[in-house]
Amino acid sequence: MKSNVLLLGPGPCNPSQKVMESLSEPTLGHMDSEFINLVEETKTNLRSVFRTQNRVTFPISGTGSAGMEFLLVNFIEPGDKIVVAVNGVFGGRVANLAKRMGAEVIEVVQDWGRAMDNEAFIDVIKREEPKITAIVNAETSTGVYQSMEGIGEAVHEVGGLLMIDCVTSLAGMPVEIDRWGVDMAFSGTQKCLSVPPGLSPVTLSERAIEVFKSRKSPVPSFYLDLEQLLMYVDGSGGRSYHHTPPVNMIYGLHASLIEILDEGLEARWQRHATAAAYLIEEMTPFGFTPFVPEAERLNPLTTLSFPEGFKDAEMRQKIRSDHNIEVGAGLGPMAGKIWRIGLMGNNAAPSSVDQLVEALKKTLS
């Protein structure tokens, strides 16, 4: 049996008992109408969580990075121009991947731990008129939540598509696909959606679908080819086999979406905000200080700079081994500088903070 760890890192978090049990329900065939109905319900509920009417909204059979790749591989053709906001690992990953696919990549950089300046970013969009503009709504490496103000309008003014990474914000902070004018978004199940890792929910606007239809070169992937995927995932033209999706993982997502919509998105966002504020309040006496300015903080994932002389790795290891709590280390250039403390899904609760503080006290004493 595995250890029962309170997961307060950057994801995975601890799903509910009901979600965990759903993973063990009897496997159905991927062409079975009972399973297809479950996929349809999952799509409908994903639309509610993404706040979108987009017909094409479904989970990709891979983790969050597969969702990022799904979007880029279908929408980039060699030579296409993409403007990418880079203020952490995941913006950098979008830029890296776009280059691998032969795009002309314009990186707009910002200090790690800060949101992009919307006005300055919009100026670049207007100047460059890219086919795709990509921005990270929730930067999991730094704990920054990006305001989307004005960006969708600017992108559409120049006839482009807006892509966002909402892996760590979806179902934990406002994500408003339609209101923001987002054309392409990807997320992951192991954060505020509160399911184990394994799926990447994505959504595409009709505008994006039109752009896809005008592609000149074949998509250099079969697994992630939108046209092929729609033959299975979109019932409108009858269904045919494309690949065998992770049936039992979809049970988990299906179960969790019901719980999320039962709670209500606004209530859930508020719960994540309250938990994050309480965490900062409780960690301050130990000498931890928030890495991100208040207005730019990602509630589901709080980043904290260490007190003077703090033994990062040793402390994480002790809290894990002696108290069965995981906290997240810094990633990339932030390694050894910050902790990333996730309060996601059910873990976004004062009791998670209390357990961590108790463990920290005992470990420091």
Add this chain to the structure above:
Amino acid sequence: MKSNVLLLGPGPCNPSQKVMESLSEPTLGHMDSEFINLVEETKTNLRSVFRTQNRVTFPISGTGSAGMEFLLVNFIEPGDKIVVAVNGVFGGRVANLAKRMGAEVIEVVQDWGRAMDNEAFIDVIKREEPKITAIVNAETSTGVYQSMEGIGEAVHEVGGLLMIDCVTSLAGMPVEIDRWGVDMAFSGTQKCLSVPPGLSPVTLSERAIEVFKSRKSPVPSFYLDLEQLLMYVDGSGGRSYHHTPPVNMIYGLHASLIEILDEGLEARWQRHATAAAYLIEEMTPFGFTPFVPEAERLNPLTTLSFPEGFKDAEMRQKIRSDHNIEVGAGLGPMAGKIWRIGLMGNNAAPSSVDQLVEALKKTLS
């Protein structure tokens, strides 16, 4: 609660109770040493099942087709020559994907329902001297098992790499990676490995790794980039985050591999052979005839031509709705012509056949 269906289609099959329960065990963090140890054990046991010493042997975070794509995206550069055996959907898919990646593709076609002629295929390899030769060891669309005799030697004689699809053979019929001289192989968890769909075990020879290292262009994928994946999956240089793997799915694979090795591979192969022979024996009185010549049959997935006037879709639907048994339809050009009956993993047992025959009798009466 989902229906408890006896899955006798082309996969998924019904995993053991223990494997199903393992999916619900507490999620661990992907950087947690307890989980890393479990990944290491999974890799070790996968090597035994693949019959290989290959260091690079691990599950890709996607279903079988993602494994196929992993191999091609890392090893094909534009202009590379690949010889592909095409005698069903999955050989065709390899050819399709290789073209999307800019390869020069030589397709060697064979009638559906027949294995490739090894001598003729070897002649093509010697003439074309391709960088990669791809052949389907277990063609899931037709129920054909491919003899590998002489192929590895020919491929290496011309300095190439041998790639096989063993999605439906691994752990159900002989797969001998090292003895056959296979350099790249991919499988899927939902067939004879007896785990729900969601992972694609792969293995790469040292020869393949050397070829990868000499790549001139960047891999046009980040999710499937071998170099990036090894930073997480291969402990030798320390571990760093690449993506968040499907933790609970890996619990399932880990649990099933232990059961498979406890049974013993030879015993398991024999069990699949016995079950397939019994199936054909029992289905013959109904007028079903084997679609594939005896020497070329894939034991885990038997394909049967219908008796005169048989109502394919109606019968499948009734057997599913009235008896909770799934049988597989024909795929692609075989639709409406054959049934694909999978006896995989725990389902490779006379009792599965007896249940199907009973259901068929009642439905026909």
